[in-house]
Amino acid sequence: MARVELRMPELGNEITEAMIDAFLKDVGDEVSEGEEIVTITTPKVTMDLEAPASGTVLELLVEEDEIVAVGTVLAVIET
Amino acid sequence: MALRHMMVIRAFESGVASLKSKGSYGDLTYAYKGPAHLSIGQEAAAVGAAMALTPEDHIFGSHRSHGEFLAKGLAAIQRLGDNALTTIMEAHGNGALLRTVETHLAEETEHGLAENFLLVGLLAEMFMREIGFNGGMGGSMHAFFTPFGAYPNNAIVGASAGIATGAGLWMKSEGRDCIAVSMVGDGATGCGPVWEALNFAGMAQFERLWDNAGFLPVLFFFTNNFYAMGGQTNGETMSWDRLARIGAGLRDDAFHAETVDGTNPLAVADAVERKRHVLLEGKGPAILDVECYRFSGHSTTDVNAYRTKDEIAAWGAVDPIRTYRDSLVSEGILDTAAADAIQSEVDARMNAVFMAAADPETAPPPRLGIDGAGIGRKMFAGSETPSDGPAPEPLSDPEKVARIRQNARKSRGGRDANGEPLSPLKAITLRDGLFEAILHAALTDSRVIIYGEECREWGGAFGVYRGLADLLPHDRVFNAPISEAAIVSTAIGAAMEGGRPVVELMYADFIGRAGDELFNQLAKWQAMSNGLLSVPVVVRCSVGSKYGAQHSQDWSGLAAHVPGLKIIYPATPRDAKGLMASALASDDPVIVFESQRLYDQVELFKDEVPEGNYKIPIGAPDIKRAGSDVTVLTIGPTLYPALEAADLLAGRGVSLEIIDARSLVPFDYGQVLESVTKTGRLLLVTEACERGSFAMTLASNVTRFAFGALKAPPRVLGSPNWIVPGADLEHGYFPQPFDIEDAILTDLMGVAGHDRKGSRRWDDLALARSGL
Numbered sequence: 001m002a003r004v005e006l007r008m009p010e011l012g013n014e015i016t017e018a019m020i021d022a023f024l025k026d027v028g029d030e031v032s033e034g035e036e037i038v039t040i041t042t043p044k045v046t047m048d049l050e051a052p053a054s055g056t057v058l059e060l061l062v063e064e065d066e067i068v069a070v071g072t073v074l075a076v077i078e079t
Numbered sequence: 080m081a082l083r084h085m086m087v088i089r090a091f092e093s094g095v096a097s098l099k100s101k102g103s104y105g106d107l108t109y110a111y112k113g114p115a116h117l118s119i120g121q122e123a124a125a126v127g128a129a130m131a132l133t134p135e136d137h138i139f140g141s142h143r144s145h146g147e148f149l150a151k152g153l154a155a156i157q158r159l160g161d162n163a164l165t166t167i168m169e170a171h172g173n174g175a176l177l178r179t180v181e182t183h184l185a186e187e188t189e190h191g192l193a194e195n196f197l198l199v200g201l202l203a204e205m206f207m208r209e210i211g212f213n214g215g216m217g218g219s220m221h222a223f224f225t226p227f228g229a230y231p232n233n234a235i236v237g238a239s240a241g242i243a244t245g246a247g248l249w250m251k252s253e254g255r256d257c258i259a260v261s262m263v264g265d266g267a268t269g270c271g272p273v274w275e276a277l278n279f280a281g282m283a284q285f286e287r288l289w290d291n292a293g294f295l296p297v298l299f300f301f302t303n304n305f306y307a308m309g310g311q312t313n314g315e316t317m318s319w320d321r322l323a324r325i326g327a328g329l330r331d332d333a334f335h336a337e338t339v340d341g342t343n344p345l346a347v348a349d350a351v352e353r354k355r356h357v358l359l360e361g362k363g364p365a366i367l368d369v370e371c372y373r374f375s376g377h378s379t380t381d382v383n384a385y386r387t388k389d390e391i392a393a394w395g396a397v398d399p400i401r402t403y404r405d406s407l408v409s410e411g412i413l414d415t416a417a418a419d420a421i422q423s424e425v426d427a428r429m430n431a432v433f434m435a436a437a438d439p440e441t442a443p444p445p446r447l448g449i450d451g452a453g454i455g456r457k458m459f460a461g462s463e464t465p466s467d468g469p470a471p472e473p474l475s476d477p478e479k480v481a482r483i484r485q486n487a488r489k490s491r492g493g494r495d496a497n498g499e500p501l502s503p504l505k506a507i508t509l510r511d512g513l514f515e516a517i518l519h520a521a522l523t524d525s526r527v528i529i530y531g532e533e534c535r536e537w538g539g540a541f542g543v544y545r546g547l548a549d550l551l552p553h554d555r556v557f558n559a560p561i562s563e564a565a566i567v568s569t570a571i572g573a574a575m576e577g578g579r580p581v582v583e584l585m586y587a588d589f590i591g592r593a594g595d596e597l598f599n600q601l602a603k604w605q606a607m608s609n610g611l612l613s614v615p616v617v618v619r620c621s622v623g624s625k626y627g628a629q630h631s632q633d634w635s636g637l638a639a640h641v642p643g644l645k646i647i648y649p650a651t652p653r654d655a656k657g658l659m660a661s662a663l664a665s666d667d668p669v670i671v672f673e674s675q676r677l678y679d680q681v682e683l684f685k686d687e688v689p690e691g692n693y694k695i696p697i698g699a700p701d702i703k704r705a706g707s708d709v710t711v712l713t714i715g716p717t718l719y720p721a722l723e724a725a726d727l728l729a730g731r732g733v734s735l736e737i738i739d740a741r742s743l744v745p746f747d748y749g750q751v752l753e754s755v756t757k758t759g760r761l762l763l764v765t766e767a768c769e770r771g772s773f774a775m776t777l778a779s780n781v782t783r784f785a786f787g788a789l790k791a792p793p794r795v796l797g798s799p800n801w802i803v804p805g806a807d808l809e810h811g812y813f814p815q816p817f818d819i820e821d822a823i824l825t826d827l828m829g830v831a832g833h834d835r836k837g838s839r840r841w842d843d844l845a846l847a848r849s850g851l
Binding site for chain 1: 481482485488502503504505508510538541542545546678679
């Protein structure tokens with residue numbers, strides 16, 4: 001059992017923050033590596049972030065509509 | 080019919096040749112000063128093509144298009160009924176040309192009258208007369224008459240290929256039962272934009288992704304006379320050994336390419352008829368390599384140094400008119416006396432036409448008005464033509480599109496309760512302002528189509544269109560190839576046919592790749608057509624930052640230099656939305672410069688960016704900060720460093736009045752002159768290189784218009800005349816707040832001993848001597 005964090009990725013020089021549009025999984029859901037977990041929007045794009053590992057969603061650490069900085073931990077998956 | 084039409088063209092071209100070489104033709108003595116790129120020898124190609132086309136099929140010709148134009152007109156006249164001809168002739172120029180022809184070249188039949196109308200309309204156009212088809216604004220190489228399906232001829236080799244392709248794009252969009260024909264020469268296969276057009280017309284998406292599947296109905300008709308100026312195409316200046324073979328590189332069906340005997344009108348008509356059928360089935364585009372020979376020189380200054388007399392004589396043996404006439408006689412279709420009678424009738428008609436067109440009483444030159452600015456008033460339509468069609472049905476409910484929902488949650492103003500700027504994720508940005516104006520147009524006007532290199536899934540290079548692909552099908556918003564020339568030229572063609580394209584050039588630096596299309600085509604057809612055509616195209620181009628010398632240049636001044644383009648450069652979300660709405664509504668071409676640094680800019684000047692659609696007039700500058708000591712006129716993003724400079728100088732008791740130009744062309748000086756009359760001092764700030772910039776034009780004009788009020792000569796602070804450096808050195812290149820402060824205190828206010836904090840410590844006189 002290990003904890004794997006999903007962080008807000010670097011999305012280019014100009015982008016320092018993004019808005020959380022929607023979580024596509026709830027706490028307790030099973031996810032496979034590469035499965036989409038959360039939709040985010042930067043000023044330029046809307047995109048889905050994928051699970052970095054297979055396991056169970058342990059925590060969702062930010063709220064929908066929240067603006068978060070690059071590097072922020074968004075979710076934790078227990079493998 | 081074919082024989083007579085060929086004779087008409089030969090007689091017309093011979094008449095022009097005679098005027099150029101001898102100063103006379105028949106009963107006429109006249110010094111024709113314009114160009115004469117004659118097509119003697121190529122008549123069968125032109126007439127054969129026209130025989131197979133309907134008046135609804137549109138040809139776009141070359142510089143050597145008298146023959147093509149006449150052939151298309153004669154064929155259209157042949158197909159149209161008396162009533163249609165009367166209506167067409169009455170409608171053109173309030174019937175002025177028709178009246179002239181009726182008075183001086185009366186005919187018993189409506190068709191005979193229409194032929195004289197066609198001939199006088201073209202010749203008077205070449206003689207720069209008001210009754211010419213284009214009011215004398217086009218001339219020999221640009222004449223056209225759309226009711227007969229003859230669209231603009233073009234003095235730029237190959238330029239018609241992209242414009243015809245755009246016409247085909249709009250014909251496809253409207254589902255018309257007709258084709259567009261690009262009539263260019265073999266030399267045009269050496270032009271990059273022609274290759275871009277060929278590729279564009281056959282883009283795979285037309286077949287695979289568009290609901291109305293099928294390629295563009297464009298026939299690339301190459302009149303192959305073996306020479307491109309003095310160079311021989313086959314064997315010298317081209318790599319191909321047979322023009323038709325270029326199709327093989329484009330698609331497995333080689334674009335149905337064929338070589339055709341261009342000395343035989345029936346062979347050409349047969350080929351065009353077959354290609355037309357293929358195009359109407361959506362299986363085009365098609366290429367025809369129509370071999371024929373130009374007996375006349377490239378132009379009348381051509382001494383034929385590049386070809387031998389033997390060669391010309393050998394082709395003379397297969398002169399298309401004599402060959403065709405002989406075949407009609409030998410087949411018993413026509414006897415010699417009848418053929419001679421046709422020739423006599425044509426010669427007599429042409430003599431009368433030349434006399435009428437040259438007579439200044441019959442065909443007076445254009446009136447330029449008492450102020451002499453008559454041509455100037457033809458540069459812009461200055462009008463708006465609202466859509467009269469139904470609003471297009473979006474693919475989904477706009478309120479469910481993520482981008483639109485996100486914008487709905489954003490603050491319309493750019494500041495929080497404490498007056499601090501909001502995050503671009505929480506407030507409407509300049510990017511959103513552009514999006515909202517374009518979205519409104521796209522959802523209310525089916526004429527609006529949007530394309531560029533990444534406009535669909537990517538949402539435009541900088542996300543302006545994000546969300547649009549959820550609402551619009553491929554024929555309304557699509558990805559174009561990396562072909563800036565084709566992007567702009569096809570937009571021009573589509574606009575001539577009734578569309579209102581919005582196209583994106585990712586970076587202003589790519590303007591060079593569409594130079595002819597922007598500066599010779601988009602800018603000129605409104606005036607060159609004497610207002611018969613409008614070109615309502617919006618060209619969006621971003622001005623880069625941090626990407627160095629080829630991706631960060633403000634070329635707004637380059638665009639402003641060429642007459643015929645309206646130019647806006649908004650710096651706030653509210654202005655961006657309102658100016659874009661004006662651009663979209665305008666019947667004139669508008670170039671929109673958008674600073675990448677400002678896409679995330681929130682509204683700091685007005686309380687909010689209105690939610691509904693609204694227009695801000697193009698040409699009106701805007702006071703962004705009132706002041707009393709110095710007027711600062713900013714272009715584009717320099718508004719923001721100017722504001723910082725105003726704060727710096729306020730601390731020293733100097734008050735700046737900051738005016739945002741917002742538009743470059745047109746430009747209403749009133750507000751600036753009023754401000755300068757008050758302050759007596761003007762600084763202009765631009766990110767363009769200073770030399771030749773639009774700010775220099777503004778400075779020069781303000782100096783004239785407000786000379787008496789000036790306490791110091793206006794100063795332009797722009798970027799230096801060298802390359803834009805990479806990201807880390809940009810602060811020493813684009814004007815910064817300290818540079819603005821320095822310029823004001825030293826150059827405008829003469830403060831002695833000012834300690835400069837900006838990076839500009841160079842000697843402008845010394846730099847100029849070094850070419851900098």
